[in-house]
Amino acid sequence: MLIEETYRHRGMRHAMVKEIRSQGIKDTSVLKAMGDVPRHHFFDSAFLEHAYQNKAFGIGEGQTISQPYTVAYQTQLLRMTPNARVLEIGTGSGYQAAILAAMGGLVYSIEYNKILHKRAKQSLAGLPLANIHLYCGDGSEGLPRFAPYDRIIVTAGAPQVPEKLISQLQDGGTLVIPVGDADTQCMLRITKVNKEKIIEESFDMFRFVPLLGKSGWQNLG
Ligand code: SAH
Numbered sequence: 001m002l003i004e005e006t007y008r009h010r011g012m013r014h015a016m017v018k019e020i021r022s023q024g025i026k027d028t029s030v031l032k033a034m035g036d037v038p039r040h041h042f043f044d045s046a047f048l049e050h051a052y053q054n055k056a057f058g059i060g061e062g063q064t065i066s067q068p069y070t071v072a073y074q075t076q077l078l079r080m081t082p083n084a085r086v087l088e089i090g091t092g093s094g095y096q097a098a099i100l101a102a103m104g105g106l107v108y109s110i111e112y113n114k115i116l117h118k119r120a121k122q123s124l125a126g127l128p129l130a131n132i133h134l135y136c137g138d139g140s141e142g143l144p145r146f147a148p149y150d151r152i153i154v155t156a157g158a159p160q161v162p163e164k165l166i167s168q169l170q171d172g173g174t175l176v177i178p179v180g181d182a183d184t185q186c187m188l189r190i191t192k193v194n195k196e197k198i199i200e201e202s203f204d205m206f207r208f209v210p211l212l213g214k215s216g217w218q219n220l221g
Helices: 005-024 028-036 045-050 068-078 095-100 114-125 162-165
Strands: 057-060 063-065 087-090 106-111 132-136 149-154 168-178 185-192 198-205
Touching: 005 028, 057 095, 057 114, 057 149, 063 087, 068 149, 068 185, 068 198, 087 095, 095 106, 095 114, 095 132, 106 114, 114 132, 114 149, 162 168, 162 185
Parallel strands: 087 106, 087 149, 106 132, 149 168
Antiparallel strands: 057 063, 168 185, 185 198
16 A cells, blocks of 8 residues: 655654654664655554654554664664665564665565564555565574575564574674563674674663564464
């Protein structure tokens, strides 16, 4: 379904980007992508009024589209470069995948919930963005079929850093993942210099929905 874009949407999006910038996001390529991608396109038409508020929002199936600030924060940490091969774990609405593609990424995104996967496919099909490949399944141990990746972003809270994600990173690659308990998670950035040298940095605390699956909080069976 194609949701129209009006001057009002553009105005609200501009205000959203301004707020994110005032919260400390400086990467101009992140701010540009968030100014370009119509976030309201990922909302049910009944909830369009919420699309440009700086907050997380329910997308059904007990899941949420991350707060715009959180999307910007994770994407900035990821240090995206055009043409980077990037894996996202937790497609959800598809919005984060769209941001990565708008920044020139070759995006692979995996979502275990079939209904959300299907819906994200429909939302993304209505946007003029190439290079997004969506998969349905447990992504807690990555998507080895298309590895190695230059960047991996996990958009659900993990109990620990899954080893298999690090092994699917290219040398010089970056993994951004929130790790903690069910209530709060610390944003980690893992840089794989090479197999022997892995650098881990910790950033702010966030609250994500849980990463399920084999290397997540519970086995999906
Ligand atoms: N990035 C999304 C927000 C994700 S919310 C967006 O831009 O809208 C987290 C998502 O992770 C949820 O949709 C949830 O279903 C999914 N998820 C949780 N565990 C998963 C797993 N093991 N593999 C794939 N997806 C998972």
